[in-house]
Amino acid sequence: MKRLIGFTAALCLLAIMAGCGGVNSTGTLAYISNSTGTGFTVYNINTDGTLTRSSISPLNTPEPPQVLQFSPNGKWAYFLDTSGSNIYAYTRAGNGTLAIQIDVIPVGPGASSLVVSSNSNFVYVALPATKMIATFSIDQSTGDLTQVGSNALLGVDIIQLALSPNGSVLFGLSQKGQAVLSFTLTASTGVATLTNTYPVGNTPEHLIISPNGLYAYVIDSASVYTVPASGKTTPNIFGFTIGTAGALTPMPDSPFQENADASGNYPNTPKGGAVSSDNRYLFVANNGTDNISAYQISSTTGELSEVLGSVSIVNGVSVSTASPFSCTPCKPSFVAVPGGNNALFTLDYANNLIYQFLIDQNTGKLRAQTPASVGAEGSPTWITIR
Numbered sequence: 562m563k564r565l566i567g568f569t570a571a572l573c574l575l576a577i578m579a580g581c582g583g584v585n586s587t588g589t590l591a592y593i594s595n596s597t598g599t600g601f602t603v604y605n606i607n608t609d610g611t612l613t614r615s616s617i618s619p620l621n622t623p624e625p626p627q628v629l630q631f632s633p634n635g636k637w638a639y640f641l642d643t644s645g646s647n648i649y650a651y652t653r654a655g656n657g658t659l660a661i662q663i664d665v666i667p668v669g670p671g672a673s674s675l676v677v678s679s680n681s682n683f684v685y686v687a688l689p690a691t692k693m694i695a696t697f698s699i700d701q702s703t704g705d706l707t708q709v710g711s712n713a714l715l716g717v718d719i720i721q722l723a724l725s726p727n728g729s730v731l732f733g734l735s736q737k738g739q740a741v742l743s744f745t746l747t748a749s750t751g752v753a754t755l756t757n758t759y760p761v762g763n764t765p766e767h768l769i770i771s772p773n774g775l776y777a778y779v780i781d782s783a784s785v786y787t788v789p790a791s792g793k794t795t796p797n798i799f800g801f802t803i804g805t806a807g808a809l810t811p812m813p814d815s816p817f818q819e820n821a822d823a824s825g826n827y828p829n830t831p832k833g834g835a836v837s838s839d840n841r842y843l844f845v846a847n848n849g850t851d852n853i854s855a856y857q858i859s860s861t862t863g864e865l866s867e868v869l870g871s872v873s874i875v876n877g878v879s880v881s882t883a884s885p886f887s888c889t890p891c892k893p894s895f896v897a898v899p900g901g902n903n904a905l906f907t908l909d910y911a912n913n914l915i916y917q918f919l920i921d922q923n924t925g926k927l928r929a930q931t932p933a934s935v936g937a938e939g940s941p942t943w944i945t946i947r
Contacts, residue, residue: 589899590615590657591906591946593915594626596643598939601626603657606946610904610919612935617658619938622649623665628674629945632681637663637704639684643942645672648686648697650704657947663704668695674721679728683709683751687733689718694733694744696751709751715742717758721767726774730807734768734779741768741779743807759809761799762816767833770803773840776863777801777809780831780845786818788827795819795827798845798856802863817865819845819854820884828854828885835896835905842868842925846893846907852885853893853907853918855925868925886927891916891934897944908941909934915941 586605591612593602600622604612624642631638631653638651638659650663671690677683677699684697684706693712700707717738724731731744731753740760744753764783771777778800785794797816801809819828830849836842836858843856843865856865870883891914893907898920905918905927914934918927 586613587899587901589946591897591899591915591944592620592629593908593937593941594629594640594943594945595619595913595937595939596625596627596910596942598625598937601629601659602937602941604915604935606899606901606904608901610899610901610917611930612906612915612917614935615657617656620659622659623662624649625939626943628943630675630677630684631945631947632677632699632704633679634681636681637699639675639677639706641668641672641675641686645669645688648672648675648684648706650706652704664706666697666706674719676722676724676731678746678748678751679724679726680748682748683746685722685731685753687719687722688712689720689736692716692718694719694722694753696753698751713753713755715755717742723768723770725770725803725807726772730803732768732770732777732807734765736765739763739765741765741777741801741809743809745806756806757808759801762797765799766831769834769836769843771836771840771858771863772838775803775840776836776858777803778834778836778843778865780834781816782830782832784816786816791825793821793827794829795821796829796831796847798831798843798865800863800865812862812864814864817856817867819847820867822850822852822885822887826850828852832893833895835898837898837902837920838900839902841902841922842898842920844896844898844905844927846896847885848892848894850885851889851891851893852887853896853905853927855884855886855927857925870926882926884926886918888916888918888929888933895942895944897946899946904930906944908937908944910940910942913937913939913941915944
């Protein structure tokens with residue numbers, strides 16, 4: 562039985578951005594995939610963690626996009642259309658524009674995820690409807706794609722792919738199969754070899770690999786823990802350490818749970834999450850309760866401790882400075898943290914908004930930015946930061 566950490570500690574909201582240089586751009590862009598819109602809304606990420614619409618926005622595309630990935634060498638961009646029928650390939654200009662459409666490669670229907678190898682030589686695509694993964698080589702002079710061999714038949718659906726930071730291991734999350742699969746990759750040929758399958762949860766939604774490559778976390782929308790004192794339920798988050806060839810070992814205290822808010826209500830329906838690039842914090846989007854849970858990550862074990870705070874009564878209403886942090890009425894479904902680790906962005910699919918938060922880098926607490934949200938177009942589903 563896991564211990565739920567209550568609300569303790571004092572309020573400690575620090576002015577973490579003092580002296581950071583105002584709202585100058587970091588030179589980094591956030592691309593928002595609009596699943597029913599005209600393409601991508603693009604924002605500059607400022608040094609204070611706010612978003613300012615880029616001069617290149619919007620980027621119109623032939624079909625509404627879902628997941629967008631850039632090749633690590635910065636030359637090319639690849640995305641799936643929302644039906645998962647095709648990969649669209651583009652060159653990427655120096656200002657971030659999708660400059661020239663290279664090709665349209667049929668893959669589906671139903672392709673759900675796409676990643677680019679760390680050496681920019683291969684693209685891997687998940688095909689959950691047929692329980693396969695497809696591999697494509699990238700022409701190094703043009704960026705065009707050519708399929709490598711036949712699709713790999715796995716026997717389980719893969720809804721999401723993720724790469725280890727060093728590019729040697731590919732991970733796949735199977736929702737119906739309730740498992741994480743790991744594949745070793747051959748750098749020269751791109752061949753993905755299945756090495757292990759690890760059972761996890763009831764309805765795993767999202768897989769997160771920490772930037773240091775040491776830990777994996779699985780967000781589950783249906784696996785819950787029943788709190789003895791109240792009989793209420795709270796979501797489970799599964800944690801693993803990553804070993805040689807992508808071997809996963811459950812953390813001793815896994816699964817971890819989510820705390821109640823100031824009113825005693827527990828989060829539900831977690832959909833997505835992200836780890837800060839300094840590997841210190843994990844954030845989870847709770848779609849059913851309009852809030853975001855924040856965890857400190859142990860630097861030695863990777864285990865999670867939910868961010869603490871205090872509860873006070875303001876005008877008869879309980880107000881908390883602890884996780885989970887409200888973004889009502891945001892219905893968060895996706896979380897992204899840029900490299901500066903001072904900001905968090907989450908998407909509101911129904912209202913075409915991007916909510917922006919400041920991260921206290923000493924505690925992991927979240928504070929709404931001004932403005933609290935900025936606009937997207939057409940049911941945003943994905944944020945790619947580059």
